[in-house]
């Protein structure tokens with residue numbers, strides 16, 4: 001678990017597994033790996049987000065905590081004229097995003113570490129299955145770092161058991177009104193404005 005959430009360079013040996021993501025008319029063959037979140041599968045929460053969030057916007061889009069890239073690549077496939085910024089601290093995850101984008105012929109994805117995003121880039125939307133298990137302090141700091149750079153709405157998927165409702169309340173207290181867009185299979189999709 002720690003490798004998937006906190007590692008910059010996972011210690012586990014590489015052991016790639018591919019699978020096909022098919023949601024909303026988009027089909028992508030994606031390679032995943034050990035040491036990266038949700039190896040060999042689409043996370044249940046991520047599926048709920050992609051199935052229940054609204055249409056992606058045009059412009060620069062942010063996938064905060066991209067893992068091997070299911071959200072970023074799905075957005076990029078639907079919005080070829082948009083640039084999708086796929087951010088993670090895990091180098092193995094970022095390499096997977098780049099190779100998955102190349103395999104899918106998506107040229108509008110920028111996979112990088114958070115510090116590599118130019119300071120003047122602003123985002124039309126943020127989409128994220130955030131690293132909840134990293135702990136409240138880390139999560140809060142992360143959201144307060146990126147939300148001020150989002151001009152439109154942000155869509156976060158969070159398990160009900162892992163505190164989606166208290167996160168929504170905290171976001172509102174920080175000045176980001178947050179509503180529950182949908183609730184499925186124990187996950188909430190939060191819309192932050």
Ligand SMILES: C[S@@+](CC[C@H](N)C(=O)[O-])C[C@H]1O[C@@H](n2cnc3c(N)ncnc32)[C@H](O)[C@@H]1O
Pocket residue numbers: 004005006007037038043046064065066067068069070071087088089090093114128129130131132134142
């Ligand atoms: C719940 S996983 C979601 C991964 C992917 N989006 C998916 O849906 O399969 C959260 C991701 O956040 C990344 N992460 C942890 N801390 C981060 C940080 N400070 N900045 C960006 N990403 C971070 C983790 O490495 C992990 O890949």
